[in-house]
């Protein structure tokens with residue numbers, strides 16, 4: 001599975017936060033530590049997300065699968 005990050009063009013104001021996989025009974029979720037409020041928020045996938053506290057960020061895979069050209 002290769003994932004290509006195409007969100008770099010948004011990164012001037014958008015923060016990138018690493019997400020940790022969380023397996024639930026409903027499927028896979030991603031948990032991030034919010035750069036805005038410091039709480040942990042869950043999302044259904046990677047990419048551009050709006051947190052419950054109202055900020056936007058790009059959820060990325062945690063370290064290990066990152067590949068930078």
Ligand SMILES: [Zn+2]
Nearest residue numbers: 034037051053
């Ligand atoms: Zn938050």
